[in-house]
Amino acid sequence: MLWTIMPLNTVLAGLDSFKPQYKEVRWQNNILLVEPLEMNKAKIIRIISTNPFDYLNPHLQPGEIINLKSDQPV
Amino acid sequence: MTLQRRQRMPQTPRRSRTSPQSTSLSQENTLQNIQQLGQTNIPTAQESNIHTISIIGQIEGHLQLPPQNKTTKYEHIIPQLIAIEQNPKIEGLLVILNTIGGDVEAGLAIAEMIDTLTKPTVSLVLGGGHSIGVPIAVSTDYSFITETATMTIHPIRLSGLVIGVPQTYEYLDKMQERVIKFVTKHSRISAEKFRRLMFCTDQLARDIGTVMVGKDAVEDGLIDEVGGLGQALAKLRELISNRKNGVLH
Numbered sequence: 294m295l296w297t298i299m300p301l302n303t304v305l306a307g308l309d310s311f312k313p314q315y316k317e318v319r320w321q322n323n324i325l326l327v328e329p330l331e332m333n334k335a336k337i338i339r340i341i342s343t344n345p346f347d348y349l350n351p352h353l354q355p356g357e358i359i360n361l362k363s364d365q366p367v
Numbered sequence: 368m369t370l371q372r373r374q375r376m377p378q379t380p381r382r383s384r385t386s387p388q389s390t391s392l393s394q395e396n397t398l399q400n401i402q403q404l405g406q407t408n409i410p411t412a413q414e415s416n417i418h419t420i421s422i423i424g425q426i427e428g429h430l431q432l433p434p435q436n437k438t439t440k441y442e443h444i445i446p447q448l449i450a451i452e453q454n455p456k457i458e459g460l461l462v463i464l465n466t467i468g469g470d471v472e473a474g475l476a477i478a479e480m481i482d483t484l485t486k487p488t489v490s491l492v493l494g495g496g497h498s499i500g501v502p503i504a505v506s507t508d509y510s511f512i513t514e515t516a517t518m519t520i521h522p523i524r525l526s527g528l529v530i531g532v533p534q535t536y537e538y539l540d541k542m543q544e545r546v547i548k549f550v551t552k553h554s555r556i557s558a559e560k561f562r563r564l565m566f567c568t569d570q571l572a573r574d575i576g577t578v579m580v581g582k583d584a585v586e587d588g589l590i591d592e593v594g595g596l597g598q599a600l601a602k603l604r605e606l607i608s609n610r611k612n613g614v615l616h
Binding site for chain 2: 294295296297298299304305306307308311339340342345346347348349355
């Protein structure tokens with residue numbers, strides 16, 4: 294349930310056509326939910342880990358672009 | 368985040384002109400580094416004992432919002448709060464708010480997590496802390512609002528829906544009660560006053576509710592003090608040193 298000052302039709306505009314493609318990968322021994330981009334690159338969407346410190350790791354922050362082939366950040 | 372990716376500095380070979388007898392130990396180390404590694408010591412960023420979390424845009428809950436929304440996702444914030452609680456090097460948390468509201472459950476979950484964190488916490492409302500941002504703002508040990516920041520309190524409802532059955536009304540009322548209970552427990556405002564502000568009819572153009580600017584929120588007892596970044600950090604440091612001296616916050 295949303296409680297917001299923004300009109301709901303603005304918040305939810307485009308919800309029907311919003312179909313992101315996500316993929317689960319293992320990267321640097323972490324399981325990540327990523328959005329594949331061009332050329333083996335991917336954007337981190339979510340970290341799947343039980344280690345709380347993984348969530349403070351700057352290389353694993355959502356939005357970071359990673360190289361799926363080389364195990365290195367881009 | 369304090370850890371920055373290390374950047375290689377352009378390597379400029381430097382020759383020490385001082386005589387070997389007068390070179391201090393650190394100069395010797397630098398010299399050794401230049402000779403062996405071809406580079407000088409790189410100053411590393413000092414690790415901060417304070418971490419910060421910004422609650423921005425929409426607080427995203429069980430529904431993933433379309434990309435035009437800037438969102439704060441609870442599945443990211445909650446494990447970070449656990450890491451902050453766990454890490455002995457982190458001594459305090461600063462929560463920055465600039466949010467227009469969002470999911471009630473996710474917002475309350477974040478607020479409860481911040482509230483039960485044993486380390487000192489301070490919040491700062493910048494720009495806006497509306498709707499579900501209100502319980503998050505009051506969940507910290509001490510709260511600040513900048514002079515120009517606003518907070519909107521308005522009833523929870525399903526937009527555009529005509530309430531046809533009493534059950535719907537009761538459900539909304541229950542959700543509202545959860546928020547009111549949390550806010551009144553964690554601030555100086557009374558439930559009656561909060562409800563009065565929520566259903567105020569002469570403040571908003573097309574809605575009922577109240578907009579509070581800076582010191583209004585402090586006068587109404589919702590926020591502790593008007594202040595900015597300096598005051599918020601100073602307060603956090605004070606709470607940290609109090610905790611070290613055995614004073615419970």
